[in-house]
Amino acid sequence: MMAHPTSLVRLAITTGEPAGIGPEVSIAAAKQFLLEQANACITLLGDQGLLREAVKSSNAERLQVEAIPLIASSTLGKLNAQNGPYVIQLLDRAIDGCMAGQFDAMVTAPIQKSVINEAGLAFTGHTEYLAQRCGVKHVVMMLSATLKKGFLGLSSSRDLRVALVTTHLPLQKVSAFLNQDLILDTIQIVQQDLQVKMGITHPVIRISGLNPHAGESGYLGREEIDMISPAIELAKKMGIDVSGPYPGDTMFEPKALEEVDAFIAMYHDQGLAPFKFVTFGGGVNITLGLPIIRTSVDHGTALDIAGKGIADSGSMLEAIRSAYQMALTQKQLVG
Structure with missing residues (x-):
């Protein structure tokens, strides 16, 4: 433009x-x-x-x-x-x-x-x-890149945006660092900057779980039940169009690429490994908040x-x- x-x-x-x-x-x-x-x-x-x-x-x-x-x-x-x-x-x-x-x-x-x-x-x-x-106090790291029309069946070019709740932490410390307020704050920051800095009037956001299969109803971990889902529900009550928690291995399904304005992952490699696999060398790091x-x-x-x-x-x-x-x-x- x-x-x-x-x-x-x-x-x-x-x-x-x-x-x-x-x-x-x-x-x-x-x-x-x-x-x-x-x-x-x-x-x-x-x-x-x-x-x-x-x-x-x-x-x-x-x-x-x-x-x-x-x-x-x-x-x-x-x-x-x-x-x-x-x-x-x-x-x-x-x-x-x-x-x-x-x-x-x-x-x-x-x-x-x-x-x-x-x-x-x-x-x-x-x-x-x-x-x-x-x-x-809190900023959010987000990577963004444009996926071309035809990639994984995309009907038009589309920006892939992946934000992180935690960034440069050892994996063993991620669970202890997470809490409901941090997750909710991340969702709000992503929502606000998508609107104010990127001009997206009604952003659609997806958020991942932490554990395999998003915890599988607590069998593989309770972070989804105790922290992530409650944060999502509070965000929804604020009028934010956010859904989840999704398993990390299925959150980036091709259909979602057409509809979602930003994906939020719980930790660094969960979000950036799939991002860089499809965009390496063409991505942009944006600091939100x-x-x-x-x-x-x-x-x-x-x-x-x-x-x-x-x-x-x-x-x-x-x-x-x-x-x-x-x-x-x-x-x-x-x-």
Whole structure:
């Protein structure tokens, strides 16, 4: 959808781990996107030396570099813990810019969590850090990708969206972490952002169980009876179109792909293994529940191919497209 040229959408991209593919896929995807959309401008955040190719763009007036210098020298493919704080500086600048209204959305390139922690900075991941910096108690990680017409019999192209109740937890801790309030809050956050940021007036949501066969009436576990089903019933009373709990191995049936706007899984691999199997390299990571818009790639730093000119910028391009569309939708709803 093309907006009126006066409705300029301003995007910031944090170019991520300097030793990885972040800078190169950020530049490539930004250039491609600006050829698609005339009413967008992009600011790349990062070291000027890493982003010199960006200034060669034919859309130089709409593709800008805001220089944030490296703390130490960086070699492609080789991590340097001294640059851990540099990666955090990129995130802080984008978050502050979005909160202040300077940017309409932020897009993040991949980072290496180990480097940041080795630098002495406690860091679990983008999602958790964004929640902390934005002062939000609970955010939801969701991955999204477009499935093409004909895939598993789809009558038209359709967005597959998978959100998670828990994210980066050891599997043995998931059950103890779950509770009815957390599940209900997740459903509400997904519902709200589907409406406000994605323009879906009446979202349809499916939610999984935790255990095989969704607990099989308590025989394989009681989480469905004690926590998940009660949360679903409360959500229904709030007017949310949510159903479940579904067994994890049948929740993504082909018919559901035609009808469901978002699937909610209880833990990381339950939701993201099937998602990535059908979308690998084309997915977008979206953080729901924030006062700002944030999207990201669905892959890592790919240190082994950094600087070789073979990195696929497709996921970053989709992340930029998603951030742009959500920002545009929000502008139109607010306007």
